[in-house]
Amino acid sequence: MRGFFLRRSAILIPTVMGAITLVFFFIHMIPGDPVEVMLGETAQQADKETLREELGLNLPLHIQYGRFIKGVVQGDLGDSYFYRRPVTRVIAERVPATIELALAAFLVAGIIAIPLGIVSALREGTVLDNASVLFSLLGVSMPNFWLGPLLIILFSIELGWFPVSGRGGVGSLVLPAITLGTALAAILSRMTRSSLLERLGEDYLNVARAKGLSEWKVIMKHALRNALIPVITVMGLQFGALLSGAIITENVFSWPGIGTLLINAIEARDYPLVQGCVLFISLSYVLVNLLTDILYGWVDPRIRFRG
Amino acid sequence: MSRFILILPLLLLLACGPSGTLPGKGIRVGLDGSISTLDPRFAVGARASRIGPLIYSSLFQLDEKGRLTPDLARTWFQLDEVTYLFRLHKGVCFHDGREVTAEDVQATFSFIMDPRNGSPKRGSYESVRRIEVIDRYSVRFILKEIYVSFPYALTVGIVPKGSPFRRKSPPVGSGPFRLQVWRPGEEVVLVANPNYFEGRPRLDWVHFRILANTTTRLLEMKKGGIDLLQNCVPAYAVKFMRRIPGVRVIKERGITYQYLGYNMTDPIVGHKEVRQAISHAIDSDAIITHTLKGLAVEADGVVLSPLNWAYEGDVSRYDYDPKRAKEFLDAAGFPDPDGDGPCMRFSLSFKTSTDMESREIAQVIKGYLKRVGVGLEVRSFEWGTFFDDIKKGNFQVYSLRWIGVVDPDIFYYLFHSSSFPPNGANRGRYRNPEVDRLLEESRRSADKGRRKRLYSRIQKILAENAVYTSLWYRDNLVVIREVFKGFQIYAGGEYTSLKDIYIEGGEVASSSRP
Numbered sequence: 123m124r125g126f127f128l129r130r131s132a133i134l135i136p137t138v139m140g141a142i143t144l145v146f147f148f149i150h151m152i153p154g155d156p157v158e159v160m161l162g163e164t165a166q167q168a169d170k171e172t173l174r175e176e177l178g179l180n181l182p183l184h185i186q187y188g189r190f191i192k193g194v195v196q197g198d199l200g201d202s203y204f205y206r207r208p209v210t211r212v213i214a215e216r217v218p219a220t221i222e223l224a225l226a227a228f229l230v231a232g233i234i235a236i237p238l239g240i241v242s243a244l245r246e247g248t249v250l251d252n253a254s255v256l257f258s259l260l261g262v263s264m265p266n267f268w269l270g271p272l273l274i275i276l277f278s279i280e281l282g283w284f285p286v287s288g289r290g291g292v293g294s295l296v297l298p299a300i301t302l303g304t305a306l307a308a309i310l311s312r313m314t315r316s317s318l319l320e321r322l323g324e325d326y327l328n329v330a331r332a333k334g335l336s337e338w339k340v341i342m343k344h345a346l347r348n349a350l351i352p353v354i355t356v357m358g359l360q361f362g363a364l365l366s367g368a369i370i371t372e373n374v375f376s377w378p379g380i381g382t383l384l385i386n387a388i389e390a391r392d393y394p395l396v397q398g399c400v401l402f403i404s405l406s407y408v409l410v411n412l413l414t415d416i417l418y419g420w421v422d423p424r425i426r427f428r429g
Numbered sequence: 430m431s432r433f434i435l436i437l438p439l440l441l442l443l444a445c446g447p448s449g450t451l452p453g454k455g456i457r458v459g460l461d462g463s464i465s466t467l468d469p470r471f472a473v474g475a476r477a478s479r480i481g482p483l484i485y486s487s488l489f490q491l492d493e494k495g496r497l498t499p500d501l502a503r504t505w506f507q508l509d510e511v512t513y514l515f516r517l518h519k520g521v522c523f524h525d526g527r528e529v530t531a532e533d534v535q536a537t538f539s540f541i542m543d544p545r546n547g548s549p550k551r552g553s554y555e556s557v558r559r560i561e562v563i564d565r566y567s568v569r570f571i572l573k574e575i576y577v578s579f580p581y582a583l584t585v586g587i588v589p590k591g592s593p594f595r596r597k598s599p600p601v602g603s604g605p606f607r608l609q610v611w612r613p614g615e616e617v618v619l620v621a622n623p624n625y626f627e628g629r630p631r632l633d634w635v636h637f638r639i640l641a642n643t644t645t646r647l648l649e650m651k652k653g654g655i656d657l658l659q660n661c662v663p664a665y666a667v668k669f670m671r672r673i674p675g676v677r678v679i680k681e682r683g684i685t686y687q688y689l690g691y692n693m694t695d696p697i698v699g700h701k702e703v704r705q706a707i708s709h710a711i712d713s714d715a716i717i718t719h720t721l722k723g724l725a726v727e728a729d730g731v732v733l734s735p736l737n738w739a740y741e742g743d744v745s746r747y748d749y750d751p752k753r754a755k756e757f758l759d760a761a762g763f764p765d766p767d768g769d770g771p772c773m774r775f776s777l778s779f780k781t782s783t784d785m786e787s788r789e790i791a792q793v794i795k796g797y798l799k800r801v802g803v804g805l806e807v808r809s810f811e812w813g814t815f816f817d818d819i820k821k822g823n824f825q826v827y828s829l830r831w832i833g834v835v836d837p838d839i840f841y842y843l844f845h846s847s848s849f850p851p852n853g854a855n856r857g858r859y860r861n862p863e864v865d866r867l868l869e870e871s872r873r874s875a876d877k878g879r880r881k882r883l884y885s886r887i888q889k890i891l892a893e894n895a896v897y898t899s900l901w902y903r904d905n906l907v908v909i910r911e912v913f914k915g916f917q918i919y920a921g922g923e924y925t926s927l928k929d930i931y932i933e934g935g936e937v938a939s940s941s942r943p
Contacts, residue, residue: 154813158820158851161473161549167851173547204465205613212613271644279652286649287640289615373642378615382641386463386614391813 130415134408141404142194142397146187149388149396156203156391177203190397199401200394204387209398213380217402219289220379223302223371224364226295228357230303231310236353238307239314240346246319254311261308270301270374287376298375302368306360313356317349324348351418358414362407451618453633454932456913458924459640459649461661463614468599469586470541473549475832475922480637482925483619485586485602486626488515488534494736495684495835495920497580501529501587501603503566510875511558511572513579519566521626523589524601524608531568535560536590538570553582575873577880578838605630605928615639631915631931635924650676650908658908660922663786664722670908681918682726683905684734687830689794689898693857695825697775702761704895707826708747709754710801713900716793720786724906728899731891732831732839733884735902736920738877739837741885744892747899754801765802776804780827782815787828794828820850822858830903833921837884841868844891859896 157170157179174180178189193200199209242254277297278286285294321327322345330340369381380399387395464477469485472478482490490500499505502515521529538560541548556576561569572579592600599608605627606619617637621630638655640646647666649655651673660683662670671678689707691698698704717725733740755765763774779794781787788809795805805826810818819827831839842848845868848855864887871883891897905918914933917926 152814153817155817159813161547166552166555169544169547169549169551170851172544176547204463206466206471215612216614271648274645274648279648282652286652286654287642287645288638288654374645376615376638376640376642376645378612383614389812390465 126415130412134412137408138401138404139191142401143187145400146190146393146397147183149391149393150183150186152391154391156393159390159392160203194401199398202387202395202398203392204390204395205392209394212383212395213398213402216378216380216383219377220365220368220381222289222295223298223368223377223379224361226299227302227306227364227368227371228361230299231306231360232357234303234307235310236314236350238311239353240318240341242311242315243318243322244341251315254315258308258312261304261311264304266301266305266370267374269304270297270371273297273301274374287374289377294375298368298371298377301374302364302371306357306364309360310353310356313353314349317352318345321345321349354414354417358410358417362403362410365403365406365410451620451634451636455632455634455636456657456927456930457636457638457655458657458659458927459646459655459661460637461639461643461646462641463639464611464617465613466599467608467611467617469588469602470537470546470548470550478833479921479923480617480619481586482604482923483606483635483927484599484604484608485588486521486529486604487586488583489580490584490925491835491919491921491923493917493919493926495833497584501534502583508569510575513570513572514563515568515570517566517568518626521603522624523603524622525589527589529587529603530565531562532565533587533590534568535562536592537585537587540592541585550585575875577872577875578836581836581838606635609634625928627928630928632927635927656910656913657916659918659924660906662906662908664720664724667722667724667906675911677909677911679907679909679916679918680724680904681907682734682736683903683922684736684834684920685830685832685903686728686732686734686834687725687828687900687903688728688732689900690819690824690827690829691857691896691898692822692825693859693896694822697763697777698825700761701894702757703763704898705747706754706757706761706801707798707803708895708898709750709757710803711794711797711898711900712749714749716790717901720790720793721901721903724904725901726904728901731888731897731899732834732843733837733888734834734920737835737837739881739884741888743885744889745895746892747895751797751801758801758803772802773799773804774802776806778825779805779807780815780818780824781807781809782812783809791828819856822850822856827856828900835921837880838872840884840887840891841872844868844887844896857896861890861894864890 157174157177161170161173178186197210201207202209202212205212238254238257242251245251274286274297277283284296288294327340327345330344365380368377368379369385371377372379372382380402384396384399387399460476462476464480465474466472467477467480467484469481472481486501488500488502489497492498501517501521503518504516506514508514515534517529517531517534523529538554538557540546541550542554542557544551556572556574556579558571558573561571563569586602586604588600588602598611601607603626605622605625607622608617609620610616610618616639619635621633623629640649640655643663646658646661647669650658650670667678670676691704693699713727717723717727729742729746730740730744735742758774765774766772779791781791788807791807791809795807798805818824819829842853844855844859844864845853846855846860846865847853849858850856867883867887871880871887874880874883905920905922907916907918909916912932913930915926915930919925
């Protein structure tokens, strides 16, 4: 297990460094001047030059990169140009909202997808299975910018159950979580179904039945556990995406997460904040994937980590 | 499987974001984007500038017509061409209880002028030689040279002397409301200042909510989650807003000027006749009626709106006249190769932002130009890229707007040959020695009548040369719940009148924050 961790950590560092390096050079390549965004078009040229110098933007790019990497190693990501505050603090303020929404969406997806996938597999070819296919098609086809307002109209405006937007209390989390979780639920329910169908034909299930286990136990303990391994892989990858890719959902529900922060940072050419957000996102991805690998062992005890 | 449920308590633990109820009566205002800073010494964004007068008092404020009116200045005198004396109201206090004095005024402006502080507003005070405190309530500004527009630079909010620099919480002000909460990207909560020198506001609080998504803003208005939207309702949604019970839609003439800009160094649009032809080819009136749903007024001036004292309406006009447009193009040496056939005289690149309305308008303009044999390739870019191209002169034709123009000295910044970016906003690289001379003269002239004549001449020359194609002045549009009375639309979109509004009958839809 220790060896496994060490090996994965050795991969983790270059992966994250690669991501932030690419973003560092890309963000500096796109047109737009952060100094002008900060000072406004009307500012004096001398003031712009002074600020450019102060921020180190007048230095050659490789020196700026060296400084940036040194800062990352020391845990200092610099100050946000737009908010004029340390990047780490700006991001830290958004992280709870991001994790909250990602977890909630994940939970929604899990609650819908796994039972639906099981029912669909066990009732293959029936009306229930067809209904599940329809749900999956709808789920992946409905864009969040459309589904979000639709849910708002139904549950906030017409029924008055939940607030339209903003973050505050469990009620405000429901609609964004459903919006974000629906597409994932659609994918996961199909995966659960097909993976479970494959397992249902295995001989070991007949052995389990022959031992006198109830059908429920056969399915839940023997078939489903094995069937969930590919599902967990996808869930792990998707959770990383949920942490970073909820931009549209965050925008629709005015949810103060990392996605909108990153978009605003790109628009404002706020280099340190963009880099900080990307660092957070890439770290989230690799850590969630590491966690996914550990979950394999939990779901299927046959899988062991070797150093 | 049951272990999956373990996530639930964690989720519930996390789901305890900000919430609360504001006491008393207040108003919830929807904003369409974030505010980077509220510190008046640094705030250059439109949203912060519009909220600023609620928190900070200044020597002058802009009134609903965009005119300068004294605020903290009880009286003021221009002692000579370069000296201004201000006497402050006595007994005005900052939100922390300290009295506002001449030293605070001096400190605020000295801070901005100090290059070490990196204020984006420093350029407006280049002409200031020194600021002298005469006594506790009197302050004198001495300029290096005549700069008649200087009073416009005195609308910056005054903060206490020694206020810290670049902090999350901006310094206190002495305005009608005190800043209570500011969550960047989420909300700004202001509470009434009971000691405001012009009397306590009638509302207890103002809650600004950042709602970047247009549909969400509209649905929040319908649900009753917000009470006021100003200039952030698209034209297509006005009908929807009017149908909401208890909501009033108000529109008033605004000063936001929409135009087409040209690159004067371009071999095609560098021709005056081509620009004149394009101006004649576009039916602005039809665009206003159909695309903007009547929420604009056709522009008959250049940059300045008829509300401005220096506005000149008697300039060359370019009414919709495709026949005339074709004549101009022929005269410019661009005959139509196949009459009404598919071949174009020439093709232009038209740059615009990714804003939905701007793209839609660009497509309409493309249709109009096609009728006179001019091809238009519409290219929409993300804002930063688009604006960078415009400043670098990397364009043929673009469309943008000027917002909140009150000082006619802006012409210097837009059309003087020394104002090419990055020194100004003469993005089209327009060069005209006569305009340069007139602009320089207008800056030095203290006689308002003479300045008006100079600006009239400037506007006539600009219109005659079709430096810009004037499209329209956008109306200010406000959607507000009917229970709120006394709201006044300001030409520049400031929220200043929130200090005077009140709730009729004491009823309000809701006073709780999300």
